[in-house]
Amino acid sequence: MAQLLWQGNSGLLLAMAIMMVHAAGSPPSCTTALDCSLNGECAASRCNCLPAWKGDRCDVLNLIPMSSPRDGDAYRSTDRSSWGGSVSRGADGLYHLFVSEMAEQCGLSSYTSNSQIVHATSAQPEGPYQRQQVIVESFAHNPTLVVDPRDGTLVLYHIGCGTEQRKKIQDCVNGTTPKQRGNPHPHPSPNPNPHPHPSPNPSPNPAEHPATALTGLSNYSCHGGYGDPANVYVAETINGPWRMQGLRVENSKWMTHMDNPAPWILSNGTVLLFLRRFPTHGSGQGSTVGIGRAEQGWNGTYVLPDVPVDFREQAGRHWVEDPFLYRHDDGSWHALFHNWVFSSPPVGVHAFSQDGVNWHMSPSIAYTTAVMLENGTAFEFKRRERPHLLLSERGHPEHLFTGVMPFESPQADFSYTHQQRIHTQHTLPSSRSLRCTPVADLKTRISEWVGRIPYSHKTNTSLGYPTDCSGFVSWAVKFTPEKAFEWGSDLLSAAVEDPEENLRFGDIFTHVYSCDMKTAKAYIPGHVFYFDKFVNATHFWAYESTETFDVTPGCRARKDPCYNHHVIKRLAEYTRWKSEKCLSKTHGVVHGGPRRMSNQILCNQ
Numbered sequence: 001m002a003q004l005l006w007q008g009n010s011g012l013l014l015a016m017a018i019m020m021v022h023a024a025g026s027p028p029s030c031t032t033a034l035d036c037s038l039n040g041e042c043a044a045s046r047c048n049c050l051p052a053w054k055g056d057r058c059d060v061l062n063l064i065p066m067s068s069p070r071d072g073d074a075y076r077s078t079d080r081s082s083w084g085g086s087v088s089r090g091a092d093g094l095y096h097l098f099v100s101e102m103a104e105q106c107g108l109s110s111y112t113s114n115s116q117i118v119h120a121t122s123a124q125p126e127g128p129y130q131r132q133q134v135i136v137e138s139f140a141h142n143p144t145l146v147v148d149p150r151d152g153t154l155v156l157y158h159i160g161c162g163t164e165q166r167k168k169i170q171d172c173v174n175g176t177t178p179k180q181r182g183n184p185h186p187h188p189s190p191n192p193n194p195h196p197h198p199s200p201n202p203s204p205n206p207a208e209h210p211a212t213a214l215t216g217l218s219n220y221s222c223h224g225g226y227g228d229p230a231n232v233y234v235a236e237t238i239n240g241p242w243r244m245q246g247l248r249v250e251n252s253k254w255m256t257h258m259d260n261p262a263p264w265i266l267s268n269g270t271v272l273l274f275l276r277r278f279p280t281h282g283s284g285q286g287s288t289v290g291i292g293r294a295e296q297g298w299n300g301t302y303v304l305p306d307v308p309v310d311f312r313e314q315a316g317r318h319w320v321e322d323p324f325l326y327r328h329d330d331g332s333w334h335a336l337f338h339n340w341v342f343s344s345p346p347v348g349v350h351a352f353s354q355d356g357v358n359w360h361m362s363p364s365i366a367y368t369t370a371v372m373l374e375n376g377t378a379f380e381f382k383r384r385e386r387p388h389l390l391l392s393e394r395g396h397p398e399h400l401f402t403g404v405m406p407f408e409s410p411q412a413d414f415s416y417t418h419q420q421r422i423h424t425q426h427t428l429p430s431s432r433s434l435r436c437t438p439v440a441d442l443k444t445r446i447s448e449w450v451g452r453i454p455y456s457h458k459t460n461t462s463l464g465y466p467t468d469c470s471g472f473v474s475w476a477v478k479f480t481p482e483k484a485f486e487w488g489s490d491l492l493s494a495a496v497e498d499p500e501e502n503l504r505f506g507d508i509f510t511h512v513y514s515c516d517m518k519t520a521k522a523y524i525p526g527h528v529f530y531f532d533k534f535v536n537a538t539h540f541w542a543y544e545s546t547e548t549f550d551v552t553p554g555c556r557a558r559k560d561p562c563y564n565h566h567v568i569k570r571l572a573e574y575t576r577w578k579s580e581k582c583l584s585k586t587h588g589v590v591h592g593g594p595r596r597m598s599n600q601i602l603c604n605q
Contacts, residue, residue: 059362084386084403107413
């Protein structure tokens with residue numbers, strides 16, 4: 001079990017403090033999609049995030065709370081440890097996990113001698129995954145599977161030679177390593193590789209690997225200690241057979257071996273990959289990463305970078321490792337890392353790029369060691385590293401896989417592979433129905449802004465919401481801040497038929513425009529306000545925040561504040577909005593016209 005969180009847990013408090021800093025003031029304004037981490041669009045100076053992301057800068061993974069701490073056990077065994085892996089959908093309808101597993105029932109601290117790569121399968125992405133076979137024997141670690149789009153070849157990148165470079169530890173039990181037998185430093189020391197410029201060693205004996213393609217690779221080397229070179233295993237089908245392929249590497253002065261390879265293969269076969277470099281002894285530089293390339297494909301020559309990636313806004317704050325590289329269907333590049341500086345407990349950081357060369361580090365923590373539960377509590381891991389994502393066909397995150405270590409792990413050594421789902425569309429939390437706002441509460445709250453709160457897109461620090469139309473509607477029912485067009489989605493509301501007869505207090509009118517059903521948009525202009533009661537058959541009272549509709553002359557001229565108002569409106573003018581219908585990237589079809597909120601949001605209707 002992972003550790004349940006309470007007030008004294010520093011990890012949760014730090015994570016909460018980070019969130020509170022963002023919530024305390026107005027969200028930062030944006031001008032372009034770069035301000036939204038390329039995970040959303042900038043509209044009206046605010047970031048509109050894709051479903052998988054949240055936060056002012058769309059840089060926090062929108063993870064789905066779990067029903068119990070054990071729901072995330074993707075690959076967990078009572079007699080062996082593992083440390084994260086790469087998941088792919090197979091043509092056979094199964095999900096395939098290639099995971100780092102410690103041989104001989106040992107724990108994580110044995111990984112430099114005992115780590116091997118195992119293939120496991122599951123009928124669903126969440127797991128549990130069932131062990132099938134060892135693909136690469138120890139030492140092999142840090143697997144990532146990618147597909148060559150040219151011919152469908154499966155390419156499994158990893159570090160290690162698949163040969164025993166250090167004597168394997170044998171006397172382990174229940175996924176733990178005897179004291180003083182494993183690596184006493186789970187993270188490398190400042191100079192983990194005692195030979196930073198090793199001379200090329202002979203390739204593994206071809207007789208031991210009859211299907212290898214290692215002959216004639218003068219720049220290929222295998223050497224002990226940290227810095228085992230990257231290798232690939234390739235196959236035509238996901239169930240194999242797998243054959244090893246050594247890599248041709250052109251070293252640079254800055255990087256002398258490939259470590260933590262995180263590849264992406266372009267449509268023309270070119271491989272772009274993040275690589276990690278250990279610090280020079282005594283430099284104090286920390287772990288850094290660079291971009292390597294293989295122009296002729298995965299079996300071509302890899303040119304290692306001459307300089308580290310300059311994470312522009314965050315230079316010096318992040319010492320990153322364990323990269324995972326991916327690309328959206330819009331062409332933007334993204335990466336997740338384990339971050340050493342903020343580690344214990346905040347761990348994950350996100351970076352993004354328009355061209356794959358010039359990178360920016362997002363300002364927030366993308367995910368932490370804390371995992372939220374549906375009941376509103378949380379539990380925390382001691383370590384949560386090695387991030388991998390299962391992506392949609394469009395290249396958007398659907399599941400986060402990490403290597404985790406529970407707090408009660410014997411000797412800080414037992415570990416396993418964890419999975420957590422990510423929102424793929426904006427959804428209501430499953431526990432929301434327990435906290436819906438009663439109509440009686442809405443009647444008390446709805447008039448509090450009238451004549452007092454001026455219209456603004458900025459978040460009011462006292463109220464915690466923007467004071468525009470959608471901010472008012474969201475605040476009044478104590479719901480998460482939604483945009484005006486989002487209130488017109490079938491997720492949040494339903495059409496009111498025969499509004500002349502059926503409108504009632506708490507219903508809303510939505511308006512969407514400058515959009516259509518052909519092109520999905522991340523942001524759609526719109527408006528929303530509350531229905532109060534009928535004046536007569538043709539007019540009604542409404543509660544509204546606006547700087548456009550039925551405002552005072554001073555507001556219209558922008559000489560006076562545009563205060564929230566209680567105003568009479570003509571019914572026919574607003575029921576015609578019901579013909580409006582548009583396609584949203586995040587909420588599907590959104591509608592205009594009179595709508596009734598979901599009873600998960602407004603109850604006792």
